[in-house]
Amino acid sequence: MNKKFKILTILGSPHEKRSNTRAFVEDFVEELQDVGLDLEHDIISLGRKIVKPCIGCWNCTKGNPCPLADDDLDEIKNAMIACDMLILASPVYTNQVTAQMKALCDRLFTWCHIYPLLGKYSLSVVTTGNDGHKETAEFLEKMLATYGTCSFGSILSIGGFTPGFFPWRKQSRNKYKKFAGIVANIILQQKMPKSRSIQRKMFRTMKNKMSGIHSVNSMVHGVPENQPHPSKLRVSIMRFFFRKMKLTETQLDKWANLLSFELAWWRDRGWLRAKSLEQLAGMPVPKGFHIKERLLGHDK
Numbered sequence: 525m526n527k528k529f530k531i532l533t534i535l536g537s538p539h540e541k542r543s544n545t546r547a548f549v550e551d552f553v554e555e556l557q558d559v560g561l562d563l564e565h566d567i568i569s570l571g572r573k574i575v576k577p578c579i580g581c582w583n584c585t586k587g588n589p590c591p592l593a594d595d596d597l598d599e600i601k602n603a604m605i606a607c608d609m610l611i612l613a614s615p616v617y618t619n620q621v622t623a624q625m626k627a628l629c630d631r632l633f634t635w636c637h638i639y640p641l642l643g644k645y646s647l648s649v650v651t652t653g654n655d656g657h658k659e660t661a662e663f664l665e666k667m668l669a670t671y672g673t674c675s676f677g678s679i680l681s682i683g684g685f686t687p688g689f690f691p692w693r694k695q696s697r698n699k700y701k702k703f704a705g706i707v708a709n710i711i712l713q714q715k716m717p718k719s720r721s722i723q724r725k726m727f728r729t730m731k732n733k734m735s736g737i738h739s740v741n742s743m744v745h746g747v748p749e750n751q752p753h754p755s756k757l758r759v760s761i762m763r764f765f766f767r768k769m770k771l772t773e774t775q776l777d778k779w780a781n782l783l784s785f786e787l788a789w790w791r792d793r794g795w796l797r798a799k800s801l802e803q804l805a806g807m808p809v810p811k812g813f814h815i816k817e818r819l820l821g822h823d824k
Contacts, residue, residue, distance in 0.1 A: 529563040529711060531556075532607035533649075534600070536614030536625030537687075538571030544684030544693070545615045545651045551697040552649070552679060555704035561711060566607075568600055570624035575600070578630035585634055587785040597631055598820060604641060605816055609711070610673055612664045613649035615684065619656035621663055629667055637730060637786040639672030640819050642805055645711060646673035651684040669726040672805075674716045676707050719801065727801040734790045736762075737782055744780035752796050789818065 531553060537543035546567065553565045573596040584590055590597075604610060614621040621629075635641075648664035650657045661678035668675045679700050683692035690696075710717060739754035739762060747753050766776060790796055792813055798804035809815065 529561055530606065530608045531563055531565045531611060532603050532609070533565065533567045533611040533613055534604075534625070534628065535567055535569045535571070536612075536622040536628075537569070538622065538624055539687040540569040540571055542687040543569075543615070544681075544687065544690040545613050545649060547690055547693060548651055548679070548681050548684070548696055549611060549613050549649050551693070552700055552704055555697070555701055556708045556711075559705045559708035559712075561708040566603065568603060570622075570628060573600065573624075575624070575627045575631055577627050578633065585783045585785050586781070587788070590631075592631070597628075600628065601632075601820060605819060607644065609645035609647070610641060610668070610671070611647045611649055612668060614660060614664065616650060616652035616656035616660045619659050621660055632671075634783075634785055635819075636667075636670040637734070637783060638789040639670075639730075639804070640815070642672035643716075644671075644673045645717075646671075646675045647707070648675065648678040649680075650678060651681045651690075653685045654682065657682060665720070665722055666726070669720070669722045670730070675720060675723075676703075676710075676717050677720070679703065723801055727804070731798070734783075734787060735796060737780075737787050738791070738796055740776070740782075741780045741787060744777055748791065751791055 533546075533549050533553075535543060535546055535549070537545045540546065546569070549567070550565075553563070557563060575597055576592040576595050579592065581591060612625070614625045617623070620626070646668040648661055648668060650661045650664065652660070657680045661680060665675060665678060681692065681696040683696070684690045735754070735758075738751070739758050742748075742751075742754055743759060743762065771779070792810060794807055794810065795804050798807065
C-alpha cells in the first residue's frame with residue numbers, strides 16, 4: 525500500500541480520554557500497526573461534538589436543506605467520506621448505543637438508503653460492564669451494512685465499568701490480537717472480508733423499498749428514460765392495494781414522492797437493475813455523478 529491507510533473511529537462515549545471504549549479501540553489499532561499496516565488513526569469523539577437530534581422533518585429525503593445544519597454533522601460526514609475504514613464504537617447504555625451515537629445515526633437517515641460508503645472497510649466496537657453488548661453490536665453492524673461498508677464484524681469487551689476503570693483491558697487486547705492480524709493481512713492484500721448475512725438482508729430490504737417507490741413514482745409520473753419498467757404484477761398489486769385503501773390523488777402523489785433524494789440516487793447509479801449487492805457494488809460510478817457533492821450538497 526503506497527499511502528497511509530486512513531482509519532476513522534466515531535466514538536459514542538461522552539467521556540473521550542477516560543473512555544474505556546476509546547482505550548479498547550486504540551489497543552486494537554495498535555495491534556494493526558504492529559502487524560505492519562501503515563495507518564493514520566483519527567477519532568471523532570461525539571461527546572465533544574454537537575449533533576442535534578433529528579426532528580423528523582423529512583427535508584433531507586426531498587433534497588432540501590436540513591434545518592439543523594448549523595452543527596458538526598458536515599465535519600463528521602466529510603471524515604467518513606475520506607476514510608478507508610470506519611469504526612463505530614460505543615459503550616452500552618441501557619442495552620443500546622449511547623444517545624450521542626444514536627443522534628448521529630438518526631441524522632444520517634438518507635445515508636441508510638443509498639450505500640454512501642460503498643466498499644469501505646468497517647468494524648464495530650462495543651464495551652459493557654455486564655450485558656447488552658449483543659444488541660448494541662447488532663445495531664452498529666446494521667448501520668455499517670446500510671452505509672455499504674464491508675465489515676469485519678464486532679469486537680466486544682465485557683468488564684469495562686465506570687469511565688477509566690477497565691480492569692480487563694489487557695485481557696481484552698490479548699483476546700483480539702490474532703483477529704487484528706487477520707484484519708491487517710486482509711487489508712494489506714487488498715482483499716475484502718466475506719460478506720455477512722446482514723449485508724445481504726439489508727440489500728434485499730433496500731432493493732424492495734426503492735423498487736416499490738420507483739413503481740409508485742412511475743405510475744404517477746411515468747417511467748423516466750433509461751429506467752426499468754415496474755413489473756406488471758407489482759403494478760397490479762399496488763393498484764389493488766391503493767383501491768382498498770381508498771387513497772386520494774393527493775395521498776398517492778405524496779407516496780410517489782417519498783424518498784425522492786434516495787430514489788434519484790438509485791436511478792442515476794443504475795442500481796434498480798442490480799440483482800445482488802455484489803452486482804450493485806461492481807457497477808461503475810456514472811460520468812458526472814459526484815458522490816461527495818451529492819452527500820453533502822443536499823444539506824445546504
